[in-house]
Amino acid sequence: MSEIAERLEEIRSRGLYRRMRMVSGPQGPRVLLDGKPVLLLCSNNYLGLADHPRVREAAAEAAMRWGVGAGASRLVSGTMTIHRRLEERLAELKGTSACVLLGSGYLANAGIVSALAREGDVVFSDRLNHASIVDGCRLAKAETFVYDHCDMEHLEWGLREAGGRGSLIVTDGVFSMDGDIAPLAEIVELARRYDVRVMVDEAHAVGAIGPGGRGSVAAAGLEDEVDVIVGTLGKALGSYGAYACCDAQMAEYLVNTARTLIFSTALPPPVVAAALAALELLVAQPERVEKLQRNAAVLRAALAEEGLGTGGSQTQIVPLVGGGAEETVAACEHALKRGVFAQAIRPPTVPAGTSRLRLAVMASHTAAELRMAARVLAQALPERAAARSAVARGGAGPRVFDGLAEAA
Ligand SMILES: Cc1ncc(COP(=O)(O)O)c(C=O)c1O
Numbered sequence: 001m002s003e004i005a006e007r008l009e010e011i012r013s014r015g016l017y018r019r020m021r022m023v024s025g026p027q028g029p030r031v032l033l034d035g036k037p038v039l040l041l042c043s044n045n046y047l048g049l050a051d052h053p054r055v056r057e058a059a060a061e062a063a064m065r066w067g068v069g070a071g072a073s074r075l076v077s078g079t080m081t082i083h084r085r086l087e088e089r090l091a092e093l094k095g096t097s098a099c100v101l102l103g104s105g106y107l108a109n110a111g112i113v114s115a116l117a118r119e120g121d122v123v124f125s126d127r128l129n130h131a132s133i134v135d136g137c138r139l140a141k142a143e144t145f146v147y148d149h150c151d152m153e154h155l156e157w158g159l160r161e162a163g164g165r166g167s168l169i170v171t172d173g174v175f176s177m178d179g180d181i182a183p184l185a186e187i188v189e190l191a192r193r194y195d196v197r198v199m200v201d202e203a204h205a206v207g208a209i210g211p212g213g214r215g216s217v218a219a220a221g222l223e224d225e226v227d228v229i230v231g232t233l234g235k236a237l238g239s240y241g242a243y244a245c246c247d248a249q250m251a252e253y254l255v256n257t258a259r260t261l262i263f264s265t266a267l268p269p270p271v272v273a274a275a276l277a278a279l280e281l282l283v284a285q286p287e288r289v290e291k292l293q294r295n296a297a298v299l300r301a302a303l304a305e306e307g308l309g310t311g312g313s314q315t316q317i318v319p320l321v322g323g324g325a326e327e328t329v330a331a332c333e334h335a336l337k338r339g340v341f342a343q344a345i346r347p348p349t350v351p352a353g354t355s356r357l358r359l360a361v362m363a364s365h366t367a368a369e370l371r372m373a374a375r376v377l378a379q380a381l382p383e384r385a386a387a388r389s390a391v392a393r394g395g396a397g398p399r400v401f402d403g404l405a406e407a408a
Pocket of ligand 1: 104107172176203204233234242
């Protein structure tokens, strides 16, 4: 057996083998999955904009007008008028004076965290932050303090221990695998007190929470207090790419230091035009956000009626924490056979022992579909999921100073 085959075997033996399933057609509420019709309950196309006719048309028109590629990094020849237009609209939406587009949410987090946290600094990162933030911390030459999930006492302890070396607190706004919301007011208050910057990743918050879907920072009224608001264009906004909203000086700094921006080709014009069209729809049709929130409440209530707890979820991301990797995969397959596709999420995406079905609600689901899904999922998951969902998140971790090795 080759070494790679052995490594694959080891992944399989731990119940962590992954494969890509084939979806035919757009990311609608119902899709053909490996040829079979299913209810799609794990796409981040939250507002149904990825397949909206106006968004598709905008991409097609942009391809004809500007071509399909940007040709180079934004600092070489890649910044085009349409990039600037999208930056202006995003800054308006977020209430900041500047905005910088980046290639994806992953690239944004990796590049910005490593640009802001320099050698000798300490960066503070929530234990359940997305892998792209974890990788940004790894890339940075700074030391990382991983604080327990939303645990402000632990964060403050770390800030004190850092003794003035603290440079950045970074957190998801809405946590990608749990659907809970970061305590931003407390984070900002600690940041002020200890003189560190704050960066919030709105990947799952924009289009989902806050006034008009403007995200978690706007929901908390903290637009002037957060140094960098990162968001992705690839989820609720239905396209691809990412942005950092901040003040003009910070934007200038990121353009000069974020290596994932400097050394990567600019976003393709059709993708940018699609995001612009999606943004217009978000502003013009706030009822999409309201429908998403109503749908999330319908699903959580239906699951509760079936005896399934959903942890701290307050949003369209609804986890059913099962525990073991293999049993979670079995539950996913069980639900699939009954026409519901809810992806099994396992380590390293989530901490060991907290594998889960991560349900993602869309505004385009009907309440009847979500109630049907809850019934199917209740059959797919053993009863103990109900008890575990409530307690499997967070928990008191060890008070170690550099906990990055433990993070996904
Ligand atoms: C919280 C969070 N940040 C960033 C990303 C990465 O964004 P993108 O898909 O645009 O690379 C994700 C995507 O899964 C995410 O969940």
